Amino acid sequence: MDVRYEAFCFADPLFFDEQRETGASEDDFTRLLPLPAAGWGERQHGVWRILHPDGLKLPPQGWKIHVSAGLDNAARVLTRVHEYCLERRISYKHLRSRLILLAQNAKYAPRSGSGKLITIYPDGDAQLKRVLGELSAELEGETGAYILSDLRYGRGPLYVRYGGFAEQWVEHGGKRVPAIRKPDGTLIPDQRTPSFTVPEWVKIPPCLAESAADRAKGDPEQFPYRVTSSLHFSNGGGVYLANRKADGEQVVLKEARPHAGLDQEGADAVARLDREHAVLERLAGIPGVPRVHERFTVWEHHYLAMEYMPGVSLGKWLAANYPLSHCDPGEEEFAAYTRRVLGVLGQVERTLTAVHERGVVFGDLHGLNILVGDDDTVSLIDFELAAELATAKRPALGAPGFRAPADRTGAEIDEYALAAIKLWLFLPLVQLLELAPAKVRSYLDFVQHRFPLPEGYAETCLATLARRREPSAKPGAAAHTALDEPEPAWTLVRKQIAEAILASATPGRTDRLFPGDIDQFRPGGGACFGVGAAGVLHALDVAGAGRYPEHEQWLIDAVRREPPTRPGFFDGSYGMAYVLENLGHGEVAGELLRASAALVEQTADHGLERGLAGIGLTQLHFALERKDNEFGRQALHTAVRLADALETADPPGKFGRAGLLSGWSGPALLFIRLFERTGERAWLALADQAVRRDLEECEPTPDGSLQVRDGTARTLPYVGVGSAGILLVAEQLARHEPDAAACESLPGLREACRGEFVIYPGLCYGRSGLLAALSYDPEPDRRVRDAVDRHLARLAWHAIPLKGGLAFPGNQLLRLSMDVNTGGAGILLALSAVLDGTPVLPFLGRAPSPHTSGRG
Numbered sequence: 001m002d003v004r005y006e007a008f009c010f011a012d013p014l015f016f017d018e019q020r021e022t023g024a025s026e027d028d029f030t031r032l033l034p035l036p037a038a039g040w041g042e043r044q045h046g047v048w049r050i051l052h053p054d055g056l057k058l059p060p061q062g063w064k065i066h067v068s069a070g071l072d073n074a075a076r077v078l079t080r081v082h083e084y085c086l087e088r089r090i091s092y093k094h095l096r097s098r099l100i101l102l103a104q105n106a107k108y109a110p111r112s113g114s115g116k117l118i119t120i121y122p123d124g125d126a127q128l129k130r131v132l133g134e135l136s137a138e139l140e141g142e143t144g145a146y147i148l149s150d151l152r153y154g155r156g157p158l159y160v161r162y163g164g165f166a167e168q169w170v171e172h173g174g175k176r177v178p179a180i181r182k183p184d185g186t187l188i189p190d191q192r193t194p195s196f197t198v199p200e201w202v203k204i205p206p207c208l209a210e211s212a213a214d215r216a217k218g219d220p221e222q223f224p225y226r227v228t229s230s231l232h233f234s235n236g237g238g239v240y241l242a243n244r245k246a247d248g249e250q251v252v253l254k255e256a257r258p259h260a261g262l263d264q265e266g267a268d269a270v271a272r273l274d275r276e277h278a279v280l281e282r283l284a285g286i287p288g289v290p291r292v293h294e295r296f297t298v299w300e301h302h303y304l305a306m307e308y309m310p311g312v313s314l315g316k317w318l319a320a321n322y323p324l325s326h327c328d329p330g331e332e333e334f335a336a337y338t339r340r341v342l343g344v345l346g347q348v349e350r351t352l353t354a355v356h357e358r359g360v361v362f363g364d365l366h367g368l369n370i371l372v373g374d375d376d377t378v379s380l381i382d383f384e385l386a387a388e389l390a391t392a393k394r395p396a397l398g399a400p401g402f403r404a405p406a407d408r409t410g411a412e413i414d415e416y417a418l419a420a421i422k423l424w425l426f427l428p429l430v431q432l433l434e435l436a437p438a439k440v441r442s443y444l445d446f447v448q449h450r451f452p453l454p455e456g457y458a459e460t461c462l463a464t465l466a467r468r469r470e471p472s473a474k475p476g477a478a479a480h481t482a483l484d485e486p487e488p489a490w491t492l493v494r495k496q497i498a499e500a501i502l503a504s505a506t507p508g509r510t511d512r513l514f515p516g517d518i519d520q521f522r523p524g525g526g527a528c529f530g531v532g533a534a535g536v537l538h539a540l541d542v543a544g545a546g547r548y549p550e551h552e553q554w555l556i557d558a559v560r561r562e563p564p565t566r567p568g569f570f571d572g573s574y575g576m577a578y579v580l581e582n583l584g585h586g587e588v589a590g591e592l593l594r595a596s597a598a599l600v601e602q603t604a605d606h607g608l609e610r611g612l613a614g615i616g617l618t619q620l621h622f623a624l625e626r627k628d629n630e631f632g633r634q635a636l637h638t639a640v641r642l643a644d645a646l647e648t649a650d651p652p653g654k655f656g657r658a659g660l661l662s663g664w665s666g667p668a669l670l671f672i673r674l675f676e677r678t679g680e681r682a683w684l685a686l687a688d689q690a691v692r693r694d695l696e697e698c699e700p701t702p703d704g705s706l707q708v709r710d711g712t713a714r715t716l717p718y719v720g721v722g723s724a725g726i727l728l729v730a731e732q733l734a735r736h737e738p739d740a741a742a743c744e745s746l747p748g749l750r751e752a753c754r755g756e757f758v759i760y761p762g763l764c765y766g767r768s769g770l771l772a773a774l775s776y777d778p779e780p781d782r783r784v785r786d787a788v789d790r791h792l793a794r795l796a797w798h799a800i801p802l803k804g805g806l807a808f809p810g811n812q813l814l815r816l817s818m819d820v821n822t823g824g825a826g827i828l829l830a831l832s833a834v835l836d837g838t839p840v841l842p843f844l845g846r847a848p849s850p851h852t853s854g855r856g
Contacts, residue, residue: 005814006107007104028097029049033078038054039054039089044096047095049096050091053089053090058165060165061162061168061190062124063205064120064122065160067159068143068259069101069117071262077118080138090120092118095116095118107397111148111235112148115144115159132160142156145258147159147161148196151208151211162199162202168180169187169566170188171605176610177190178192180199182201196215225245225251225253227240227242240252241308252290255269255302256301257269264397273304279360280306280383286351290308291306309379311371314344314370318425322757326701326702327755328754338426348365352365361387363392363395363414364384364402366399366420367421393409401431402416418464419461426453427447429798431812432809440462442796493831494831498805499806500807501536501540503803512527513533516819523565527555527562528571530575531819533558534580535575556580564595565599567603568610570608570820571610574615574618575618576589581625604645608660609661610662613666616635619635621842621843642667654711658695658697659716659718661720661721665728669687669732672684673843676736695742699715701715705755706749708726717753719765719769722769723753750773754784761797761799762817762821763840766822768795768826769826771788775833776848795808807824834850
């Protein structure tokens with residue numbers, strides 16, 4: 001699971017969102033802190049309220065002060081700082097509510113922002129010294145989470161870091177990131193990592209010398225263990241593999257930070273560590289439960305040393321063994337997998353029974369807290385949410401899909417989670433049951449039909465998972481959708497997807513128009529092509545779902561309100577300009593491109609998503625549409641830059657980038673389009689070289705497919721990063737140069753798109769992308785046609801009724817999405833490509849032959 005997503009699940013039960021509502025009036029900090037009648041201005045920026053004295057001009061960067069506080073003292077600390085800054089006319093910002101503070105300090109909120117309630121902007125070193133001295137006395141005795149990115153001043157809640165005051169941006173690692181400026185004028189990333197760093201040219205002011213010395217003199221010899229690797233990080237602390245210095249014994253260390261890693265009831269990581277320690281002592285001697293070595297504190301952090309339990313998480317075990325991830329698994333493969341699963345489940349049940357007999361509810365049973373050894377021996381880990389059996393209620397934290405409904409208590413909490421695991425091991429979609437609980441019946445019907453399960457297996461799971469004391473108010477309360485019909489009426493399906501997209505629009509908001517992925521909440525994300533309004537409006541138009549002038553005006557207002565900070569096609573101005581041009585708003589499109597000229601020259605990323613490939617393809621599009629040779633020259637210049645970069649491209653790294661969005665397949669597409677315009681075959685040679693560079697990141701899998709390596713434990717078949725993205729471009733190359741070396745990979749790339757199980761439904765990282773990639777096969781054989789039919793049928797797994805339409809979950813399956821990358825707009829494009837032959841994405845051309853099976 002990508003832990004970034006949890007912080008965007010607090011605000012809305014259906015869509016990813018920032019915590020904007022302030023809750024009850026007593027939790028609204030803005031009501032506590034009125035501004036003077038004159039002399040001050042204020043504005044909101046995301047979760048922050050910014051207060052600035054009229055006429056004060058701050059430097060673009062410098063030493064900033066952060067003030068930390070917990071839920072219990074936040075209002076008191078904030079009131080004191082507010083009065084202090086108003087009296088001295090010092091610019092500052094603060095989180096707007098107690099609910100937002102809770103979300104910012106939650107267990108899986110970003111660690112770099114943990115603890116920050118207030119940011120103060122001194123106008124120089126003299127004011128920095130004065131504010132630190134005066135506020136440290138004013139706030140003596142107050143506490144809060146340690147701010148990992150900063151230098152702590154004294155022993156109170158004040159922290160200091162050098163960084164940007166004004167928004168500046170630079171490209172780094174293929175992304176546009178906040179920047180600061182070196183003395184020579186060069187922009188570099190403003191490091192916002194969970195560790196304190198100082199730019200090389202910046203001297204620590206004398207007022208911070210003692211603080212810096214205190215931080216530097218930490219004595220590692222005081223720590224009784226030698227850490228060998230990190231296993232997991234959260235906002236509450238890390239989990240490490242370590243050796244005890246006294247005797248070398250290998251242990252697992254769990255770290256807990258005071259006031260950090262809050263759950264929804266406000267309990268911090270230390271409280272949960274206390275609970276885990278007590279529970280493990282109580283469960284001592286149960287096979288499969290780690291024994292405790294010791295509990296200790298070093299500096300302000302708390303640690304629990306536990307027995308190391310060998311094995312991989314049940315989630316990794318599932319990913320490595322699940323037969324439906326492979327092409328054409330046989331009956332024996334299903335039978336062998338089922339036998340192993342039933343053996344693992346039997347051990348889990350026996351361990352849970354022993355835990356319950358000691359009067360304890362585990363409380364957090366899911367695929368990451370169960371370890372499976374090489375011999376399929378099972379262990380349970382992470383008892384921080386365990387509770388007394390007699391009084392246990394559902395914990396405030398919990399894994400989506402496995403956490404019990406609120407009406408379950410005591411042993412029922414674990415029984416629900418175990419039933420969810422029994423379903424998940426055969427169809428890993430249980431997270432979706434929180435959005436669409438009624439799907440449990442169809443999921444279990446599929447599992448019982450496809451796997452050789454014992455009699456009554458599905459019925460037992462259903463009895464536990466479907467029991468509810470209150471009727472469900474979730475959007476998926478109705479189980480049946482148009483996609484569940486044996487031969488769906490595709491005209492109706494597509495109409496309903498468009499209806500759900502339009503019904504979810506929020507034109508009154510300025511940050512986003514259609515709900516989508518969490519990337520919407522970076523600057524400009526709500527308007528861009530990949531996750532924002534531009535892509536959705538493009539999809540609706542291309543798929544024949546209509547034009548919406550009021551929404552187009554929203555996009556125009558958005559791009560004029562917020563100057564571009566990124567030039568990329570999927571994440572920035574060039575994608576928005578492309579859509580606006582095609583919708584007839586050429587003047588605004590031209591404004592965007594002119595405003596992005598400097599950003600383009602700063603861009604070094606080669607990809608289609610954020611880099612030169614998408615920029616060059618857009619320039620070529622404008623050259624053709626406007627018959628403008630200047631755009632043609634720009635496209636050639638961009639292509640030459642890419643050709644030069646290809647010659648010196650870095651070798652494949654540990655994690656995969658190959659594919660349509662981030663890999664060299666994007667530049668290859670530009671080279672192919674230039675060949676089509678110029679007839680110069682040198683462009684095709686470059687395209688072949690670029691696709692082959694992506695193929696260097698691929699490896700064959702046991703089922704005969706060719707997939708992109710991602711780390712050491714998994715491979716990826718997707719469009720954004722994965723085989724399908726390479727396939728889409730290799731098919732384009734094969735139309736002109738079928739004997740190109742890269743085209744030898746076509747069969748293996750197509751095989752990668754045939755697997756039956758795909759965890760997400762979306763275009764760039766899910767099933768719809770595999771479906772679309774197969775539709776570009778000019779001569780599909782029976783296996784490809786069957787795979788297309790199967791992908792179309794399996795879209796029903798994820799389809800959720802919403803306001804008379806059909807919606808789909810985005811990445812992580814936690815919330816619905818309407819965007820191109822992860823949600824309904826991308827699925828609409830994929831269906832149009834398969835059923836009508838329309839281009840699945842800009843620049844890819846039409847699919848060669850529409851799929852006609854079951855059209856309606």
